[in-house]
Amino acid sequence: MTGYFIAFEGGEGAGKSTQEGLLAAHLAESGHAIVRTREPGGTPASEAIRSVVLNPEFTGLDSRAEALLFAAARSEHVARVIRPALERGDIVICDRYIDSSVSYQGVGRELGIHTIRDLSIWATQDCVPDLTIVLDVDPALGLSRVANPDRMEAEPIEFHRHVRQGFLTLAALDPARYLVVDARQTIDEIAAEIRIRVDTELGARS
Numbered sequence: 001m002t003g004y005f006i007a008f009e010g011g012e013g014a015g016k017s018t019q020e021g022l023l024a025a026h027l028a029e030s031g032h033a034i035v036r037t038r039e040p041g042g043t044p045a046s047e048a049i050r051s052v053v054l055n056p057e058f059t060g061l062d063s064r065a066e067a068l069l070f071a072a073a074r075s076e077h078v079a080r081v082i083r084p085a086l087e088r089g090d091i092v093i094c095d096r097y098i099d100s101s102v103s104y105q106g107v108g109r110e111l112g113i114h115t116i117r118d119l120s121i122w123a124t125q126d127c128v129p130d131l132t133i134v135l136d137v138d139p140a141l142g143l144s145r146v147a148n149p150d151r152m153e154a155e156p157i158e159f160h161r162h163v164r165q166g167f168l169t170l171a172a173l174d175p176a177r178y179l180v181v182d183a184r185q186t187i188d189e190i191a192a193e194i195r196i197r198v199d200t201e202l203g204a205r206s
């Protein structure tokens, strides 16, 4: 595959969407074809799964069912959107991906890092990001920015603390494929850090 796959990860209220928009605009200005998408979602069927898995009506949904739903949504998303875009040579910017499953279901729900990662690797036939950008924020601050909590956001703060550690652990295991950014900085400072790293990575490929 000739495209480039960037995933944005992090806890609630870290400001991912703002940064995804700024990066997409920067890359489009440099002439790249960009596909911006999100998880869970990105296709009609995956958006339908999203409306189940984030629905506060289903509080207490079985953890394994939750993990399988996220993986099912991801499988469909990769098959229909992400893989075709990468085969065309586009840059894919995805809001959340496998690391969200590993951190929320593997660590937060205690289903196990390896089990959950293996499930997503199977579901996506090994489609992993070239670069994962983790916007790191203390959950107390992040959650204070959330107006109408969905089913995951409504979990206790301890759950979100574990999730944060999940992201940081994954990043520490493979620094060459990660950028961890302190999301307490200003929007412009965060955007600059991201731009510099992405431009460097793309420059090294051309």
Ligand code: TYD
Binding pocket: 011, 012, 013, 016, 039, 040, 054, 070, 095, 096, 097, 098, 100, 101, 102, 104, 105, 150, 152, 153
């Ligand atoms: P979303 O509204 O997209 O949250 P955010 O704007 O913070 O990205 O909701 C996605 C929620 O689903 C979020 O709480 C994280 C959670 N999630 C998982 O638990 N596992 C996953 O695999 C994915 C993709 C998301």
